[in-house]
Amino acid sequence: MAEEESVKVAVRMRLFNGREKNAGATRVVRMQQEDKGSKTFIVHPETGKENCFAFDFSFQSHSETEQGIGEYATQDTVFNSLGKPVLYCALEGRNVCLFAYGQTGAGKSFSMLGKADPPSLQGIIPRSCLEIFRLRDTERDDPLVKYQISIQVVEVYCEMINDLLEVRSKWPANGHKPRLTKDGYVVDTVTRPCGCYTDIEQAFTIADKNRSVGSHALNPESSRAHTIYTINYQRQKKTSVEAKQAETITAKINLVDLAGSERSESAGTTGQMLKEGNAINLSLTALGSTIKALSEGKRPNFRDSKLTLLLQGSMTNGKVIMIAAVSPASICYDESMSTLRFAERIKMVKIKAKKNVTQDPVAEIKKEMEEMRRVMQEEIDALKLAAEGKAVPPTEKALELQKLLEDQEETERQLREDFERQIAKLNSNDGDDAAIRAQMDAEYESELGPMIKVEEISVPHLRNLNEDSRLAETLTYAFKEGVTKIGRSNKSDPPDIEFNGMGIVRGHATITWDKEAGQCFIEGPPEAATTINGKQIEGKTEITHNFRVWLGNNYAFRFVFPGMEEKGEKFETTPDYLFAENEKAAEGMGNELGTRLSDALKKVEQARIIAADLEKQIAFEPRLVKNRVTDEDNVVVNVQLPHGVLVWPWEKFNLRLVEMVRIWQLWQTQIDKGEAFEEPEGDSPFEDFEPQLIGEADVWMASLGNMIENEQDAKINAQVGSQVGRIKLKISPLNDKGEQGPWGDENDEDDPFVDSPEELLGKEISFIVKIASIVFDVDLKEGATCKYEDVWVRYKLDNGDPTEHWSSCPQSEGNTFTPTYDWEKKHSLVVDREFIDSLSHRRIVFQVWGKLRSSNVPVKVAGTNQRKSVTRTADPRKRTLEDLNASLCSLKEGKPLPEGWTMVLGYRSPLGEFTDTRPGA
Numbered sequence: 001m002a003e004e005e006s007v008k009v010a011v012r013m014r015l016f017n018g019r020e021k022n023a024g025a026t027r028v029v030r031m032q033q034e035d036k037g038s039k040t041f042i043v044h045p046e047t048g049k050e051n052c053f054a055f056d057f058s059f060q061s062h063s064e065t066e067q068g069i070g071e072y073a074t075q076d077t078v079f080n081s082l083g084k085p086v087l088y089c090a091l092e093g094r095n096v097c098l099f100a101y102g103q104t105g106a107g108k109s110f111s112m113l114g115k116a117d118p119p120s121l122q123g124i125i126p127r128s129c130l131e132i133f134r135l136r137d138t139e140r141d142d143p144l145v146k147y148q149i150s151i152q153v154v155e156v157y158c159e160m161i162n163d164l165l166e167v168r169s170k171w172p173a174n175g176h177k178p179r180l181t182k183d184g185y186v187v188d189t190v191t192r193p194c195g196c197y198t199d200i201e202q203a204f205t206i207a208d209k210n211r212s213v214g215s216h217a218l219n220p221e222s223s224r225a226h227t228i229y230t231i232n233y234q235r236q237k238k239t240s241v242e243a244k245q246a247e248t249i250t251a252k253i254n255l256v257d258l259a260g261s262e263r264s265e266s267a268g269t270t271g272q273m274l275k276e277g278n279a280i281n282l283s284l285t286a287l288g289s290t291i292k293a294l295s296e297g298k299r300p301n302f303r304d305s306k307l308t309l310l311l312q313g314s315m316t317n318g319k320v321i322m323i324a325a326v327s328p329a330s331i332c333y334d335e336s337m338s339t340l341r342f343a344e345r346i347k348m349v350k351i352k353a354k355k356n357v358t359q360d361p362v363a364e365i366k367k368e369m370e371e372m373r374r375v376m377q378e379e380i381d382a383l384k385l386a387a388e389g390k391a392v393p394p395t396e397k398a399l400e401l402q403k404l405l406e407d408q409e410e411t412e413r414q415l416r417e418d419f420e421r422q423i424a425k426l427n428s429n430d431g432d433d434a435a436i437r438a439q440m441d442a443e444y445e446s447e448l449g450p451m452i453k454v455e456e457i458s459v460p461h462l463r464n465l466n467e468d469s470r471l472a473e474t475l476t477y478a479f480k481e482g483v484t485k486i487g488r489s490n491k492s493d494p495p496d497i498e499f500n501g502m503g504i505v506r507g508h509a510t511i512t513w514d515k516e517a518g519q520c521f522i523e524g525p526p527e528a529a530t531t532i533n534g535k536q537i538e539g540k541t542e543i544t545h546n547f548r549v550w551l552g553n554n555y556a557f558r559f560v561f562p563g564m565e566e567k568g569e570k571f572e573t574t575p576d577y578l579f580a581e582n583e584k585a586a587e588g589m590g591n592e593l594g595t596r597l598s599d600a601l602k603k604v605e606q607a608r609i610i611a612a613d614l615e616k617q618i619a620f621e622p623r624l625v626k627n628r629v630t631d632e633d634n635v636v637v638n639v640q641l642p643h644g645v646l647v648w649p650w651e652k653f654n655l656r657l658v659e660m661v662r663i664w665q666l667w668q669t670q671i672d673k674g675e676a677f678e679e680p681e682g683d684s685p686f687e688d689f690e691p692q693l694i695g696e697a698d699v700w701m702a703s704l705g706n707m708i709e710n711e712q713d714a715k716i717n718a719q720v721g722s723q724v725g726r727i728k729l730k731i732s733p734l735n736d737k738g739e740q741g742p743w744g745d746e747n748d749e750d751d752p753f754v755d756s757p758e759e760l761l762g763k764e765i766s767f768i769v770k771i772a773s774i775v776f777d778v779d780l781k782e783g784a785t786c787k788y789e790d791v792w793v794r795y796k797l798d799n800g801d802p803t804e805h806w807s808s809c810p811q812s813e814g815n816t817f818t819p820t821y822d823w824e825k826k827h828s829l830v831v832d833r834e835f836i837d838s839l840s841h842r843r844i845v846f847q848v849w850g851k852l853r854s855s856n857v858p859v860k861v862a863g864t865n866q867r868k869s870v871t872r873t874a875d876p877r878k879r880t881l882e883d884l885n886a887s888l889c890s891l892k893e894g895k896p897l898p899e900g901w902t903m904v905l906g907y908r909s910p911l912g913e914f915t916d917t918r919p920g921a
Contacts, residue, residue, distance in 0.1 A: 007320040009347040010057035010082055011040045011340065012073070013328050014107035018578050025329035029336065031058035031070030042337060045330035053340050055324075055347065057081050061107075062328050075114055075121055082321055083124040086253065087131055090233050093249040093355040095318030097311070098124065101258045101342060102325030103335040109470045111323050112255055113204070125229070125255055126197070132233060133197050143241055148234040148433075149194045153207040154187060156283060156307045157225035158662050163189035164207035164227070167443050173669070178309050185302075185309045191232070192440060193433035200231070202441075205474070212464055212471045226283060226307050229255040249355075254314050258284070283307035288345065290315065295348035315351065322346050460513055460520050460564075462549060462557035465577040472577060473558070479520065484511040486551065489672065500668060502606050503529050503552030512540075518564050522549070529553065534583030544568040548580040553606045556580050597622070600635045600650070607657055610664045614679075616686045617642050620653075625719055636719060639688070644787065644852040646692055647719045659685035694788055694848045695724045699731065704767060705757035705839045707733040709741055716774070716848050727793070727846060728772035733765065734826075740768060757839060760831040769795070770824040771809045774848065776817045789815040791850035797827060799845050815853045 013029050028043045038058035043050045059078055060070035082098075089096045100108035114123030122130075132149065139145040153164040160175030166189065178185035192203050211227070231253040236246040286305035293300035294315065302312040314320065324343035326336040454463060454476055464475040477497050487495040487508035499508070509524040523540040524530045530537050531550040543549065545561040545568025558575055561568060569575075581599070600622040607620045619640040624633050637653040639646045648656070663679060670677045695716040703710035711730040718724045732740050735752040743751040754760060771793050776786050792811035796804045812819035829835070835842075 005319070005350065007322060007346050007349045007351065008057075008082070008085070009055045009322045009324065009343050010059060010078075011053070011055050011324045011326060011343060012059040012078070012107060012111055013040075013062045013326055014110070015062055016329060017105060017327075018576075019582075020327065020329040020331060022582070023329075023331050025331045027062065027066075027069070027328045028330045028333055029062075029326060029328045030068065031060045033058065033071060040326075040340065042326075042333070042340065045333055051337070051340075053344055055343065075123065078111055078323075079124055079127050082323070083127055085319065086124060086321065087128045089319045090128070090132070090251040090253055091135070091235075091249070093251050095252045095254070095314060097254040097256060097314035097318055097320045099256045099258060099320070099322040099346070100325065101322060102339050103327065103332065104259075104467055105469075106325035106327050106332075106335075106339070108257055108323070108325045109468070111325060112257070113470065116201070125231075125253075126200075128253065129200050129231065130197050144238045146236045146246075148232075148236075150191045150232045151194055151200055151203045152189050152191050152230040152232070153203060153227065154189055154230075154310070155211065155225040155227045156305075156310070158658060159282060159306050161187050161189075161306055161310070162225075163187075164210045165190040165192055165203060165440075168210060168213065173666075175306075178306065185312055187310070190440070193436055195433060195437075199437065204229075208471050208474045211468075212466060212474045226259050227257040228310060229257075231255075252314070252318075254311075256311065256314075258287075287311075288342070291346050291349055294351070295345065315349075317352060320349070320351055454560075457560075458562050460559070460561045463560055465548070465556040465558055465580055467577045469576070477557075479511050479513045481513055481515045484513070485509075486511065499551065499555060500672070501552055502554050502609050502664075504555070505552075508551060518567070520544075520559070520561065531584065534580075546571060546575055548575055548583060550580070550584070553602060553609060597624075597635065600637075603654070603657055604637060607653075607660060610660045611686065613664060614667060614677075614686075618686050623647075623720055638720065641688065646688055646852070648688075656685040689851065691790070691792075691849045691851055693719060694791070694850050695719070696848070697727045697729070697846045698843045699729055699846065701731070701842045701844060702839050703731065704733060704765070705760070705836070707752040707754055707760075707765065709733065714846070716776075723777065725774055725776035725848075727774045727848065729846065730770040730772065731767055731844075732770065733767045738766065757831070757836045761833065761836060762831065764828055764830050766826060766828040768824050768826050769807070769844070771821045771846070773818060773820040773822070778817065785853065786815055786817045787853055788850035789853045791819045791848065793821070793846055793848050795844050795846045797829070797844060811850075 011031070013031065016025065016027075026045065028045055030041045032039045032041070037054055037056055040053045040055060040058045041050055042053075058070060059073035059081075061073050062069065064072045086096050086098065098112065100112050102108050110123065112123050112125055114126060115121040116126075136147045136149075139147075151165075154176070155162050155164055161178065162171055162175055176187040176189060178187050192199065194200050194203070207227075207229075211225075233249075233251045233253065235249045238246040283305045284307075286301075286308045289304060290300040290302060290308045290311075300308070302308045302315075308315075322343060324339050326332075326339050454473060457476055457478060459478050459480075461476050461478040463473040464471075466472045466474075480496065484497060485493075485495040485507070486497045486499065488500050488504050488506045489495075489498050490506045493507070495507075505525075505528050507525060508528045509522055509530050512521045512523075514520075520543050521540050522530065522532070522537065522543050524537065529550070529552055532541055532543060533548050543559050545559065545565045547559040547569070549557040549559055551557070556577060558580075584602075604620045604622050610616075611618050611620075621638040621640075623636050623638050625636050626633060635650045637648045637650070639648050639653075663685070666680065667677045695718040697712075697714035697716045699710065699712050699714055709730065709732050711728075713726050713728055715723050716725045716727055733752050734740055735750050737750070739750060741751070743753075752765075774791065774793075776788065790811045790813065792809055794806040794808040796806060798804055807825050809821045809823035812821070
């Protein structure tokens with residue numbers, strides 16, 4: 001019978017990295033072991049408020065000597081606490097799933113995979129696999145025992161499933177399609193047989209090379225793919241050599257390296273409103289919903305994303321462990337808080353784990369086929385119920401049902417093939433597995449190059465750099481004696497080293513290796529982006545050992561010159577991706593800000609390249625804005641579109657850039673094949689008709705400390721730029737009877753006024769927030785109409801509380817300078833000490849949202865009755881404003897205007913310039 005147990009959750013804190021040290025970051029995380037479980041504490045770097053989280057394990061790997069932050073944890077500590085349960089579960093025949101979650105560089109891979117050398121630094125997966133092979137070797141001479149171990153590695157990126165053990169030229173254009181089995185959904189990807197641990201390491205190397213190639217060819221955002229390593233374990237033991245049946249123990253060990261928890265600015269200051277359906281954040285959103293449903297005992301919808309579809313089997317049958325990797329640094333507080341909250345949710349999930357032990361494998365496979373048919377029928381019945389509208393709205397589910405019914409015949413065929421595959425697997429031997437590995441290795445080497453250690457390369461070469469240390473220096477590009485040409489594919493003059501990524505041109509660079517002189521030089525045309533040690537090259541430039549080389553927008557390398565190391569730069573540690581990035585950071589800025597600006601400039605340049613290649617009418621420009629809540633400098637992107645100028649928060653730009661890259665990749669593939677490019681249907685990342693944050697207005701809450709009404713005509717400040725208008729707001733306290741003022745004289749008994757906030761301590765107070773109206777400033781450059789339409793306002797009482805829902809007024813209809821709402825909402829709260837202490841600096845931030853107007857208002861040309869062709873709205877307030885504008889113009893108009901001038905709340909010259917002074921006055 002299956003045993004139910006909670007997901008085990010561990011948190012691990014790493015050392016400061018170079019970026020954090022350069023930024024002067026302080027430690028904000030500490031840990032504490034309890035008799036049962038542990039606690040992780042994190043302090044807000046500005047307010048000093050400490051949050052506490054309880055987990056099964058808290059591993060402090062930050063400092064061996066610092067006191068008061070928890071006992072130091074080594075790789076041995078982590079393996080003994082988490083790795084051994086993984087191993088024992090697998091040996092018993094239970095599936096195991098290890099989630100690794102945290103921001104890039106937080107230490108996920110180190111806990112899971114570690115370093116190959118020395119052995120003391122190896123992670124959970126290598127140690128577990130080594131132990132499995134060690135146990136296998138103890139029974140190698142037993143004719144009654146047979147082991148089968150294999151590995152699969154896939155990634156989920158932009159809702160596409162890619163096989164990292166398959167050469168990229170064989171990848172399906174739209175990724176692999178999952179198919180249903182009795183244990184959930186799987187994909188038919190390359191399964192590499194493993195005869196020893198070296199074969200596991202080889203698979204990791206191949207997967208890392210494939211990921212590195214993708215990171216270079218696309219952009220750094222490809223690190224936001226989710227990677228799933230699946231190790232399949234099977235042990236068969238017969239009672240005698242002649243026996244046809246055998247006790248069979250099977251298990252799957254899934255290592256899931258989740259992307260996520262990356263830096264995003266506060267929603268209260270950047271106005272982030274991300275679409276839930278965006279491919280890059282869909283997987284994590286769906287995973288969060290799945291975890292929430294499981295923790296509440298509800299049936300989750302695993303179909304919401306490809307990631308949850310593949311994890312269905314692991315999350316419903318098996319032992320699940322999660323390691324949340326956090327940075328100790330103050331500059332990573334937001335990311336660490338996000339990671340800890342995610343980990344807190346997942347620990348509430350309970351999962352049943354049954355043993356996969358059978359006595360007759362063939363009979364069990366047949367039984368599995370029947371079970372699969374039953375599961376598939378359940379899926380169909382559930383979708384039928386949904387299509388009838390009994391569970392959820394039917395439209396999307398009806399289409400899904402129709403597709404599933406169409407695939408039923410195909411699924412039956414797959415079942416038969418799967419049956420044959422499993423029977424063949426039972427009858428395979430070590431020789432068959434070795435032949436399969438040899439064939440795979442031949443394909444890998446033909447596309448990814450020889451599988452040799454970088455230390456064995458004796459000629460000058462480039463090694464790739466990557467922000468993910470596991471992917472760094474996994475690709476090598478050797479130079480030949482004489483001239484080596486680097487560039488985009490070119491049939492008439494093919495390069496020796498071909499790169500087709502962002503910013504690479506034909507004939508991009510030429511490397512000259514003078515073997516006799518022991519020198520290497522690089523040169524390229526002016527239009528080719530090639531930098532050495534952070535500076536663009538000018539003419540022929542010598543490169544020596546350890547030089548950092550950037551080609552195009554994304555290709556970062558370290559130059560290695562075997563035998564000539566003494567002539568190169570000397571470093572205590574080998575220059576890495578972060579070092580190369582810092583060299584390109586903006587001068588005159590702090591290190592952390594400079595690095596962020598450098599990253600912004602690189603990504604914005606990438607977006608420009610894509611827009612130019614795809615002939616899109618869009619322009620990008622990075623900007624720095626001050627976060628009014630945290631006083632931090634935040635990066636935003638000014639976006640010039642045909643219908644106006646927008647400001648995209650950095651996270652929104654990043655998400656759209658991922659979509660742009662995906663489309664660019666399709667364009668590149670079709671162009672290389674000589675085919676006409678057809679852009680995919682659906683929402684385009686190059687268009688934005690979504691609501692935009694127009695600006696924000698602040699209202700301080702100090703008046704509530706005395707229960708006094710506060711009425712404001714507050715300024716609306718834009719993200720980039722100055723005031724854009726004013727908003728009329730009122731906060732009205734209610735008395736014990738729920739009554740609202742105005743009150744009589746100061747002795748009125750109904751007046752809720754108090755002399756001191758201390759009188760409210762422990763009491764519940766109620767008040768009404770009223771949003772009356774907005775008056776936008778008139779911009780002569782925009783003509784006689786407001787540039788915004790469908791405007792609405794939202795706010796939170798505590799802008800720093802991610803769990804509080806937004807309060808929103810209805811949107812105004814159409815386009816007007818003076819949207820009117822007269823909307824109000826009642827709020828109640830219990831006054832505690834924290835509330836009283838925060839009254840002096842606490843404020844409500846009112847966000848004003850709207851869309852850029854879809855068309856210009858008709859502009860009357862002076863001296864004629866003609867109007868420009870436009871769409872006129874039925875908004876009566878807008879028509880009133882237009883009539884008022886016309887009246888004002890008539891009053892000013894004492895005589896006919898000069899030829900070419902137009903009247904619009906002022907005067908526009910023939911050259912398009914605006915003034916409020918009559919020409920010739």
